[in-house]
Amino acid sequence: MSFRSQAFFDELPAGYREIRLYDVNSRRFKLITGPVSFAVSLIIAALVFASRIRFSADNLTVRWHPLYLLHVLTVIALIIGYTVLHELTHGLVYKILTGRKLSFGFFGSMAYCGLPGVYVRRNVAAASCIAPFVVFTAVFAVLLYALPVNIFWFVLLVAFMNHIGGCFADLYAFAIMLRRGKDLLMLDNGKDQHVFVKDNGAAREFREGKS
Numbered sequence: 448m449s450f451r452s453q454a455f456f457d458e459l460p461a462g463y464r465e466i467r468l469y470d471v472n473s474r475r476f477k478l479i480t481g482p483v484s485f486a487v488s489l490i491i492a493a494l495v496f497a498s499r500i501r502f503s504a505d506n507l508t509v510r511w512h513p514l515y516l517l518h519v520l521t522v523i524a525l526i527i528g529y530t531v532l533h534e535l536t537h538g539l540v541y542k543i544l545t546g547r548k549l550s551f552g553f554f555g556s557m558a559y560c561g562l563p564g565v566y567v568r569r570n571v572a573a574a575s576c577i578a579p580f581v582v583f584t585a586v587f588a589v590l591l592y593a594l595p596v597n598i599f600w601f602v603l604l605v606a607f608m609n610h611i612g613g614c615f616a617d618l619y620a621f622a623i624m625l626r627r628g629k630d631l632l633m634l635d636n637g638k639d640q641h642v643f644v645k646d647n648g649a650a651r652e653f654r655e656g657k658s
């Protein structure tokens with residue numbers, strides 16, 4: 448399809464050079480992915496909770512029961528299942544927009560989904576990057592406002608917090624991709640990503656990426 452042929456290259460075109468989209472070791476990145484993402488996800492979860500609950504002692508009474516351990520296991524299962532679905536959503540967008548073969552696997556405790564050997568244009572990379580945030584925020588919003596507030600609802604709320612926190616690096620990358628401009632290309636091998644920009648003498652970007 449024609450939109451697909453516009454979406455990617457099989458080889459890096461001449462005149463491009465690799466840059467770092469962001470530096471995972473930079474203090475700014477660590478600050479955002481750690482405490483800031485946790486605080487933001489906690490605040491959003493608290494707002495969802497406050498909007499669903501009329502604060503009264505009755506509503507907030509939760510008696511401990513050994514069966515609640517099941518809910519802890521449910522949280523863990525939801526988080527693992529979410530991680531896989533999140534990566535598949537990145538991959539699904541790549542698949543739709545390029546038609547190329549994906550790679551999928553586990554890297555330690557992290558799932559990954561990539562598109563090896565394909566240099567996708569900025570808009571494809573950005574669409575794939577933001578897709579899990581858009582899709583699962585909508586799914587969680589529907590569930591958290593449609594389901595009754597009970598123990599399972601709290602389980603979902605924890606999974607929702609995990610989703611918001613887990614999307615922070617994606618949102619950060621998405622914002623930088625938009626700022627870098629349309630000429631950006633991305634090679635996403637799943638375990639590692641490489642970003643390229645047109646080499647029109649902007650050596651300053653390279654130094655910026657290394658800082």
Ligand SMILES: [Zn+2]
Nearest residue numbers: 533537579617
């Ligand atoms: Zn992601």
